[in-house]
Amino acid sequence: MKYSFRRTQAKHHVDVRQEKAQGKIQSVSQESALDAVSSRGIGGLIRLSTYAQPHVLGFALIVVLAIIFNVTGTLQPYLVKVAIDDDLSLSHPNVHGLAVICCVYIVTVIVGVAANYTQVVVLQYIGQSIIRSIRLNLFQHITRQALRFFDKTAIGRLVTTVSNDTENINQFFTQFFLSTASNALSIIMIVFAMYELNGRVATYSMVVVPIVFAISFIFRKRMRRAYQVTRTRLSRVIVFLAENLAGIRIIQLFRQEKRQAGEFERLNSSHRDANVFEYGTMVSFNRVLELLANLSVAAMIFVGGDAVLHHVIKFGTLYAFISYIKNFFAPINAITQQWNTLLSALVSAERIGNVFRLEPAIQDPPEPIDVASFDINARIEFCNVFFAYEEAQPVLQGINFTIEPGMFVGFVGATGAGKSSVMSLLMRFYDASTGQILIGGRDVRDFRQVDLHSLIGLVQQDVYIFSGSIADNIRLFRPDISDKQVVDAAVTVGAHRFIDRLPNGYNTKVYAKGTNLSMGERQLIAFARIVAFNPRVLILDEATANLDSQTEEWVQAGLQAVAKSRTTLVIAHRLSTIRNADTIFVMDKGRIVEQGNHEELLSRGEYYATLHANSGVSSVHTL
Numbered sequence: 001m002k003y004s005f006r007r008t009q010a011k012h013h014v015d016v017r018q019e020k021a022q023g024k025i026q027s028v029s030q031e032s033a034l035d036a037v038s039s040r041g042i043g044g045l046i047r048l049s050t051y052a053q054p055h056v057l058g059f060a061l062i063v064v065l066a067i068i069f070n071v072t073g074t075l076q077p078y079l080v081k082v083a084i085d086d087d088l089s090l091s092h093p094n095v096h097g098l099a100v101i102c103c104v105y106i107v108t109v110i111v112g113v114a115a116n117y118t119q120v121v122v123l124q125y126i127g128q129s130i131i132r133s134i135r136l137n138l139f140q141h142i143t144r145q146a147l148r149f150f151d152k153t154a155i156g157r158l159v160t161t162v163s164n165d166t167e168n169i170n171q172f173f174t175q176f177f178l179s180t181a182s183n184a185l186s187i188i189m190i191v192f193a194m195y196e197l198n199g200r201v202a203t204y205s206m207v208v209v210p211i212v213f214a215i216s217f218i219f220r221k222r223m224r225r226a227y228q229v230t231r232t233r234l235s236r237v238i239v240f241l242a243e244n245l246a247g248i249r250i251i252q253l254f255r256q257e258k259r260q261a262g263e264f265e266r267l268n269s270s271h272r273d274a275n276v277f278e279y280g281t282m283v284s285f286n287r288v289l290e291l292l293a294n295l296s297v298a299a300m301i302f303v304g305g306d307a308v309l310h311h312v313i314k315f316g317t318l319y320a321f322i323s324y325i326k327n328f329f330a331p332i333n334a335i336t337q338q339w340n341t342l343l344s345a346l347v348s349a350e351r352i353g354n355v356f357r358l359e360p361a362i363q364d365p366p367e368p369i370d371v372a373s374f375d376i377n378a379r380i381e382f383c384n385v386f387f388a389y390e391e392a393q394p395v396l397q398g399i400n401f402t403i404e405p406g407m408f409v410g411f412v413g414a415t416g417a418g419k420s421s422v423m424s425l426l427m428r429f430y431d432a433s434t435g436q437i438l439i440g441g442r443d444v445r446d447f448r449q450v451d452l453h454s455l456i457g458l459v460q461q462d463v464y465i466f467s468g469s470i471a472d473n474i475r476l477f478r479p480d481i482s483d484k485q486v487v488d489a490a491v492t493v494g495a496h497r498f499i500d501r502l503p504n505g506y507n508t509k510v511y512a513k514g515t516n517l518s519m520g521e522r523q524l525i526a527f528a529r530i531v532a533f534n535p536r537v538l539i540l541d542e543a544t545a546n547l548d549s550q551t552e553e554w555v556q557a558g559l560q561a562v563a564k565s566r567t568t569l570v571i572a573h574r575l576s577t578i579r580n581a582d583t584i585f586v587m588d589k590g591r592i593v594e595q596g597n598h599e600e601l602l603s604r605g606e607y608y609a610t611l612h613a614n615s616g617v618s619s620v621h622t623l
């Protein structure tokens with residue numbers, strides 16, 4: 001394919017301008033809290049360096065190895081100089097001296113290679129250990145966040161932080177740290193060696209230093225900008241990919257593949273252009289430095305050659321100078337190439353810091369109830385509860401009810417009436433704006449979240465199945481739930497029938513999200529999970545999908561089995577599910593508008609009776 005860097009460069013500039021105009025490249029003030037980056041600050045990196053503290057000895061070893069590597073590298077041209085000036089230039093060349101220098105040279109090469117190898121391996125180990133700890137802490141911190149956080153945050157954004165941003169920190173410790181320390185040392189040693197050989201010629205050589213600085217200064221700004229644009233565009237590609245893969249069914253159902261592929265292509269092309277521009281800028285910088293290095297060598301051949309002819313320096317010294325000048329540019333080039341590594345580490349450290357700074361919106365109380373010594377009778381009370389996800393959009397408006405231990409109650413109402421929100425508050429996924437929610441007479445905010453969630457089991461409409469075996473999915477990877485308990489739970493809810501027929505029974509592998517199981521089978525596994533975990537309260541958000549009559553019968557029987565001996569709250573989409581409920585709460589626009597058992601509500605002839613009349617022909621949701 002014919003490729004034009006200039007064209008890409010021009011396109012890149014146009015894209016950047018357009019994106020700025022459209023506000024896609026956001027200023028810090030416009031970005032979300034998670035993306036806010038103060039590009040110059042090194043605070044984030046300093047805070048993350050606490051993860052490097054346990055490896056101080058390892059870093060010390062790396063510094064020693066870097067010194068050894070550089071000393072051997074600097075010695076080599078000097079050894080050649082000694083061989084030329086002291087052994088070869090004599091009227092009778094000193095063959096024994098040459099042999100000694102040859103041996104010493106080989107030793108320096110072997111020692112240098114060994115030091116470099118050990119240095120890289122140790123550094124990789126340290127870098128990977130650091131990111132392992134950061135990733136683990138990030139994962140734990142993210143999973144502690146309240147649901148409200150996940151409502152508003154793109155999952156792709158979090159995936160990028162845990163995968164890419166931590167990798168950038170690794171590169172900082174492994175590449176930037178090693179390269180900068182080692183190359184800086186190399187420059188110092190080369191300058192030292194040059195002045196040792198001949199101060200005047202060394203001073204002439206230093207003329208290039210300000211030129212190198214000027215070139216670096218000019219390119220630095222361009223490289224930084226190019227780098228930031230590339231990262232922003234890569235982040236967009238990842239977020240787009242994550243969201244589209246998560247919603248792939250919908251995309252396929254609505255035949256949006258082509259449109260989404262077009263959008264993905266646009267994002268990818270824009271990332272490619274930014275990347276090509278970034279590399280183009282970097283390569284131009286490298287080539288300019290290389291040109292300067294070669295011009296310096298040419299100048300040295302002329303100036304140094306003249307000095308040799310006038311016996312100011314020896315030929316071997318000229319050889320050493322030429323080698324040192326070439327070697328002088330290599331570390332400068334390497335250091336400037338690390339500029340991007342530093343930049344990305346700075347940005348990533350800030351982004352990681354932004355995640356760590358998030359305070360979970362739902363916090364455990366300082367002195368939680370000791371559930372082990374508290375006999376919870378599982379009475380549930382809502383006392384004048386008001387709630388809104390967004391201010392000014394009330395979702396629950398003065399909810400009051402009491403559910404006695406062991407009761408089976410149903411919640412019905414049109415879509416958006418607030419049924420699921422009631423359950424979310426009971427599970428303390430969110431906190432009520434005002435009012436109180438009590439379990440066994442104790443406020444839900446007085447429990448540790450982990451205790452509350454072991455008291456209340458939740459089966460949602462869309463049962464989540466993890467990749468693993470059926471048994472793993474019933475015990476949810478908890479090793480203390482034995483195989484017998486798993487089978488007993490499945491038998492209790494009637495899931496054993498279908499599991500037993502599978503080729504590998506309880507060890508049958510299921511795909512992530514349970515795509516190789518039917519809706520009813522997933523429901524039964526979710527019921528078995530509840531029995532295995534044995535919570536005191538069960539919340540069931542009944543599946544809306546139509547099950548065949550046989551599976552529906554099994555699911556109903558399963559539900560009766562789990563509901564036995566525990567308080568059960570069912571959000572019913574089919575009124576048949578709650579026909580026998582002790583009480584039914586009928587909700588409308590965030591309020592409980594009716595309450596009673598099936599017969600009482602029917603005889604009243606109001607909202608529930610209308611729902612019932614319509615439920616024969618259509619779903620409750622259509623009201």
Ligand SMILES: Nc1ncnc2c1ncn2[C@@H]1O[C@H](COP(=O)(O)OP(=O)(O)OP(=O)(O)O)[C@@H](O)[C@H]1O
Nearest residue numbers: 151389390395413414415416417418419420421422
């Ligand atoms: N995470 C959320 N963020 C913002 N608003 C939400 C959120 N979840 C629900 N809502 C809004 O709160 C209101 C009540 O929703 P809720 O899910 O509790 O209703 P529901 O009765 O359970 O409906 P359905 O039967 O369709 O599940 C709706 O207007 C909905 O748009």
